[in-house]
Amino acid sequence: MPADRFSTATRLKALGAVLVESGAAARVYRARPPRRNRLTGRAALLALVMCSLVVALAYPIRQYVSQRSDIADQRRKADNAARTLDGLRDQKSRWQDPAYVEQQARRHLHFVKPGETGYIVQDGSGTGPAKKAPRAAQRPWYENLWADVDAANRR
Template identity: 40%
Template sequence: MTQRRLPSGQGPTRRPGSGGRPTASRTRNTGPIRVPSSRRTQGSGSEKGGAAAERTDAPRPRALTGRATILIAVFVALALAYTYPLRVYLEQETQIAQMENDQDRQRGDIAATAKELEKWQDDEYLRIQAREKYFYVRPGETPLLVYYDAAGAARDADEKTPAAAPDRWYDTLWSSVQAANAEPAN
């Protein structure tokens, strides 16, 4: 008795009762054995000395069926249909975030302006600002304004005025050329 091989090319399966542990049969019922038409005309297997009929390979199922192709096409169409609304959505989210940032900045400006306005409501702050910016004084006070005058400070300190900056080299050269030209000829 010959042992059958599995379609995957593995070795023989163990059959219950043939020793060892019993396992489930891994063969599947593929229907009747297909015999090529040339063999049918020659006679049955018993006429050839009992040889077993030759099996033909069953057609392999296609990797991509019609349903799978349609499903993939539907997914691609849906993906293409959702790209534009998704892009618009993301642009709107960006605009919303930008507007919120602008609003936060404006709220900060408003708060700073309100704080400045609150300062100007205080009488003492008004006096300080009038004194610093407009040189206002209270009745009975004598204002003292100090201006920086370098020449007057040097004169008052009995110091010489600062020396003039030296001439540039090309001015010195030109003045020597003019002096040489002004000498009387002997």
């Protein structure tokens, strides 16, 4: 029978039997299939393209993230400014009321109406300048102001 009709495995078995009979079995070994290189040309090209994309997109993505952070900061600042503006508008509307102005003048500047007698109680439980320096309550407000300016100047 022609040899090409048998499978490779059958031919190797027959060759092995012949070699064992002749004593050459020690010299025969099975050849391993040639090791394929794991990095083929296509894989190398794909890796190169992927690395190029990563390098090309790294800077724009970093800029995008940075700008998004800046936008969030600016929105936070705008919200804080809007809240401050609302508070200032409320305060402005309060200062338009003459009764509020009178109340603040009486409280902070110790103003009294003509015919009234003003009293300042120094029991140590109050707040403001009287608590910081008991002598300050005995002086007029403008002297306290100048004393504070002088103290700030010495620092």
